[in-house]
Amino acid sequence: MRNKPNFKINMPEINAYILIIGIMSILLLAYNLYLGGLFFFGFIYIVFHNWRIANFRKKEWNKYIQNLSLDMDETTKKAIMNLPIPLCILEFDGNINWYNNKFYEMTGSPDLLGENIDNIIQNLDLRKVLNENKEMYTDVEYKNRQYTVVYNVIKNEQNNNAKYLMMLYWMDRTDYLQLKQQYEDDKNVIMLIQVDEYDEVLKSAPEEKRSLITVELERIFTAVFENELKGAIKKTSKDKYIFFTREKELKKLQENKFAILDTIRNINCDNTLPVTISIGVGIEGDSLYKNLQRANGALDLALGRGGDQAVVKTQDKFEFYGGKSKAVEKTTKVKSRLIGYALKEVISQSDNIYIMGHKYPDLDAIGAAVGIFDICKSCGKSANIVLDQVNDSIEEFVKRVKKQEYYKGLFVTCEEAIKNCNKDTVVIVVDTHRPSYTECQELLNIAKKVIVIDHHRRGVEFIKDTVLLFHEIYVSSTCEMVTELIQYLEEDVKINKLTAEGLLAGINLDTKFFAFKTGVRTFEAASYLKKIGADTVETKMLFKSNVEDFIARADIIKNTKIINKRICIAYSESEISNINVVIAKAADELLNIKNVEASFILGHKNDTVFISARSLGQINVHVLMEKLGGGGHIDIAGAQLKNVTLNQAYKKVHQIIEEYLEEENQ
Numbered sequence: 255m256r257n258k259p260n261f262k263i264n265m266p267e268i269n270a271y272i273l274i275i276g277i278m279s280i281l282l283l284a285y286n287l288y289l290g291g292l293f294f295f296g297f298i299y300i301v302f303h304n305w306r307i308a309n310f311r312k313k314e315w316n317k318y319i320q321n322l323s324l325d326m327d328e329t330t331k332k333a334i335m336n337l338p339i340p341l342c343i344l345e346f347d348g349n350i351n352w353y354n355n356k357f358y359e360m361t362g363s364p365d366l367l368g369e370n371i372d373n374i375i376q377n378l379d380l381r382k383v384l385n386e387n388k389e390m391y392t393d394v395e396y397k398n399r400q401y402t403v404v405y406n407v408i409k410n411e412q413n414n415n416a417k418y419l420m421m422l423y424w425m426d427r428t429d430y431l432q433l434k435q436q437y438e439d440d441k442n443v444i445m446l447i448q449v450d451e452y453d454e455v456l457k458s459a460p461e462e463k464r465s466l467i468t469v470e471l472e473r474i475f476t477a478v479f480e481n482e483l484k485g486a487i488k489k490t491s492k493d494k495y496i497f498f499t500r501e502k503e504l505k506k507l508q509e510n511k512f513a514i515l516d517t518i519r520n521i522n523c524d525n526t527l528p529v530t531i532s533i534g535v536g537i538e539g540d541s542l543y544k545n546l547q548r549a550n551g552a553l554d555l556a557l558g559r560g561g562d563q564a565v566v567k568t569q570d571k572f573e574f575y576g577g578k579s580k581a582v583e584k585t586t587k588v589k590s591r592l593i594g595y596a597l598k599e600v601i602s603q604s605d606n607i608y609i610m611g612h613k614y615p616d617l618d619a620i621g622a623a624v625g626i627f628d629i630c631k632s633c634g635k636s637a638n639i640v641l642d643q644v645n646d647s648i649e650e651f652v653k654r655v656k657k658q659e660y661y662k663g664l665f666v667t668c669e670e671a672i673k674n675c676n677k678d679t680v681v682i683v684v685d686t687h688r689p690s691y692t693e694c695q696e697l698l699n700i701a702k703k704v705i706v707i708d709h710h711r712r713g714v715e716f717i718k719d720t721v722l723l724f725h726e727i728y729v730s731s732t733c734e735m736v737t738e739l740i741q742y743l744e745e746d747v748k749i750n751k752l753t754a755e756g757l758l759a760g761i762n763l764d765t766k767f768f769a770f771k772t773g774v775r776t777f778e779a780a781s782y783l784k785k786i787g788a789d790t791v792e793t794k795m796l797f798k799s800n801v802e803d804f805i806a807r808a809d810i811i812k813n814t815k816i817i818n819k820r821i822c823i824a825y826s827e828s829e830i831s832n833i834n835v836v837i838a839k840a841a842d843e844l845l846n847i848k849n850v851e852a853s854f855i856l857g858h859k860n861d862t863v864f865i866s867a868r869s870l871g872q873i874n875v876h877v878l879m880e881k882l883g884g885g886g887h888i889d890i891a892g893a894q895l896k897n898v899t900l901n902q903a904y905k906k907v908h909q910i911i912e913e914y915l916e917e918e919n920q
């Protein structure tokens with residue numbers, strides 16, 4: 255840098271002094287001509303000298319300014335040329351106009367001037383960036399490095415011609431992003447593993463081979479969890495394990511859809527029951543404790559959905575994997591006995607009891623409810639069943655109940671129940687565990703004591719804070735569960751004949767007359783009901799249908815479409831009052847077609863589209879219906895959709911089936 259010249263003498267007051275000298279010399283002229291003349295010449299000289307010096311200074315100043323801007327240009331150019339980040343200037347068509355050393359190093363190609371940026375950096379797509387992005391930056395990958403390209407538009411004016419150019423700064427964020435990815439990959443994961451029905455499975459193998467099952471299980475665990483996934487696994491009890499790993503490893507499990515579930519299921523030590531495991535995974539928690547809590551919740555859900563599956567609980571959702579096998583029937587009835595006594599305790603201590611099933615109740619829901627009513631009555635307590643609307647499937651039964659003095663005043667509407675319900679009321683929910691699917695959800699919010707008795711596979715939505723939960727998914731029906739409770743309370747409980755018939759009807763319905771989900775205990779319950787007076791012919795009469803139902807069903811069967819020779823889909827356009835039961839029956843029936851493994855039938859009434867799904871067990875219809883907000887069992891499930899047309903719902907179901915088939919093929 256040049257030194258700044260000294261301009262100090264150029265002060266405005268000098269002009270004032272010269273003016274004073276001028277005036278003084280003119281005044282002196284009046285007194286003395288010679289002396290005044292001398293002074294006046296002196297004054298002229300000073301004026302001339304001052305003008306010369308001012309001129310000289312002006313020239314000096316201009317020279318200084320000029321040199322300064324020359325210096326600046328040089329410096330800026332050098333600074334940009336040596337900028338430690340890549341920079342290039344483009345014309346608006348993408349041609350490179352100028353670039354710096356770093357950009358040259360970044361691309362490594364020698365001849366960049368005039369080249370189009372799109373040919374050099376293929377995935378930049380400048381047009382798109384300019385058109386769509388409001389932000390003045392975009393992210394791009396180039397030669398295995400990640401860049402954030404910040405750009406701005408500059409106006410270059412030359413000879414009255416304005417030209418627009420784009421400046422692109424290339425910020426290399428590879429190291430930061432790699433570190434971030436590493437951080438994400440390393441986040442901890444807690445997995446809780448439980449062998450399903452360990453004792454039952456061991457018992458199903460010959461004695462000398464039982465220990466081999468555990469050996470085989472642990473061999474697979476070591477191979478997958480320790481060697482493949484580089485985690486740490488620890489056995490915490492005979493059938494439980496805890497496993498620690500990282501999110502990156504968990505992703506591998508998620509990508510192969512927890513194939514370990516299939517490996518375990520294939521263990522063969524002459525066991526007649528398959529070895530299966532349930533896995534609960536907790537991730538994305540801000541502490542290890544949080545992840546453990548999530549893993550616990552996820553494992554509960556996996557078990558409640560029938561085991562043989564993995565549930566991953568993230569911050570805001572559950573993900574489900576597996577769940578291919580049917581739940582195994584437990585041969586021990588210890589639980590029913592314990593629950594039976596606990597139920598009696600709660601009932602005996604309360605004065606106000608409401609029993610309710612699910613919306614659009616069927617014979618299983620209503621049969622179980624009446625069974626519970628008999629238990630209450632035997633304990634000397636009065637109870638009511640909440641029933642808002644009678645549908646065709648329960649109409650005959652309800653009519654018979656209303657005729658008998660024994661059940662006087664049994665049914666109340668939702669409104670009446672809400673009026674009389676308080677925090678001490680006991681609410682007993684049967685045949686569902688979803689709050690929104692109960693006959694009267696408000697009661698759950700008012701009453702503090704809620705009991706749930708259900709046999710459906712667990713969905714994400716679940717009635718919380720129950721005083722008593724009897725949830726067994728391997729049993730055929732809620733009526734079978736209630737019958738077992740009655741059996742254990744036999745000494746104290748007396749059952750009416752019609753109640754026994756209602757219970758038997760519930761079992762008949764859910765097992766399709768002992769064809770589906772029927773275990774040893776189902777027959778035991780049925781024979782007990784027969785013993786206490788149920789008439790099988792009277793029970794069968796509860797299933798009679800109207801003529802319209804038959805006609806609607808025939809229509810459905812006529813428009814049936816078979817996808818891939820294995821899945822039926824059909825619909826009913828008739829808006830008869832019990833369309834939900836008609837489609838349920840049609841769905842059952844379509845399974846009789848050779849090679850058909852699953853059926854999906856749609857029907858509509860008012861503003862609701864009903865869907866009934868059935869399967870022979872190979873295809874998990876529970877998971878498919880869950881996608882539509884429904885639920886049920888692995889082989890019997892359903893859903894209801896609001897605010898859609900039949901046609902839209904049909905397309906949705908079709909799509910879900912196709913997605914399932916695609917997934918299966920992967």
Ligand SMILES: Nc1ncnc2c1ncn2[C@@H]1O[C@@H]2COP(=O)(O)O[C@H]3[C@@H](O)[C@H](n4cnc5c(N)ncnc54)O[C@@H]3COP(=O)(O)O[C@H]2[C@H]1O
Nearest residue numbers: 616647691835838839866867884885886890891892893894
């Ligand atoms: N939004 C939702 N959330 C959670 N779960 C949902 C749900 N929508 C439906 N489900 C469950 O799916 C299962 C199948 O319902 P779906 O109406 O097809 O079939 C029902 C019912 O309509 C049908 N059904 C009723 N009366 C019948 C009769 N007389 N003959 C034949 N089937 C009958 O028998 C089935 C009884 O099945 P179950 O109660 O064990 O389990 C039901 C139901 O509880």
Ligand SMILES: [Mn+2]
Nearest residue numbers: 616618619685
């Ligand atoms: Mn039901």
